[in-house]
Amino acid sequence: MQSKWIHSGTGEPENGDIKKFVAGIRDLVNLSFDRFNDKIKAKRDLLEKTLYDSSTRYEAIIVYPSINKLSEPSARDLHDLAAEMNDPTDMLTVTPFIQGDLFRSLTVGISGEPINLEIILNSWGKRDTPRPAIYGQVDGQQIGSWWEKNRTRLFVKNLRGVLGDTDVNNEIRDTIERNPEHFWYFNNGITIIAQKITKAAAGGGDNAFGVFHCKNVSIVNGAQTVGAIGKYAESGKDNHHKISVAVRIISLEESQDDFGIPSQRPTTGRTELKTGISLRSIPSKAGSVRNWQSRMSHIMYCGRRPPPGQKRRSIWWRARQHFPALPAMFKWSCS
Helix, strand or coil: CEECCCCCCCCCCCHHHHHHHHHHHHHHHCCCHHHCCHHHHCCHHHHHHHHHCCCCCEEEEEECCCCCCCCHHHHHHHHHHHHHHCCCCCCEEEEEECHHHHHHHHHCCCCCCCCCEEEEEEEEEEECCCCCEEEEEEEHHHHHHHHHHHHHHHHCCCCCCCCCCCHHHHHHHHHHHHCHHHHHHHCCCEEEEEEEEEECCCCCCCCCEEEEEEEEEEEEECHHHHHHHHHHHHCCCCHHHHCEEEEEEEECCCCCCCCCCHHHCHHHHHHHHHCCCCHHHCCCCCHHHHHHHHHHCCCCEECCCCCCCCCCEEEEECHHHCCCCCCCCEEEEEC
């Protein structure tokens, strides 16, 4: 992290300071500890262990109390650093924090103030019953901007947030990089709930594109998609401009119940469960989990017997969906 105090509230860090920051990161990843002070040298063992761990991900944060964004030379230096470190795999995210970001971080709570989005939908359509909704395609650049401005606040009403560097998220980023034109076909899309949806005049009655103002939104399905696209956009690459994502937006304006609460969403709830809410968050590459996977192969696990007169429930669970190293199915008997 690099922080600079700018008393006037205008301007941005000098390009020379940004170059020093970038050089420091390069020295660190190149293990050039002779160029650092004693405080850094004292943590050399810990830093080396972290740097040699291929699962480690890094975030370079520039903080300064100004309304101005970074100058073009400074932004280019950081972009080049990200492009250099993110080849062949993404490991570095660059995050500038300006005055507005700092203010929002102090004034916005855990769930924060309502998020309002202006969404441009291509090839859009609508449903009126049983609940009003619109659907269409959104380009990756828009989604990247949602993430940049709101980050995990987008998922307040989601059953889970962004899970991080999972196999699924790596596959999403790989598709963006290698097959952006096929992204719409491979991805399940994004579901958004909004307190109110208003269509702008732009586009008229043509369904080729429409501009929709969505008030108090939350992404209830597709957190991994949004997070992966957002982090890809921050990596310094730009293939996300080429992708198209299926999006549906459900209006809660006429809802009299708790349709927007995760536990009351039977359809999206089943989708969340199908993709493994809790089990996927287990780091499947960890050695202990691989050992556990191996030991469970070809074993039937039974829970305690039910009380006399009460029937047992048998649950078939497709284990391969969560643990590819295991056989295709287990049969769990439980009360």
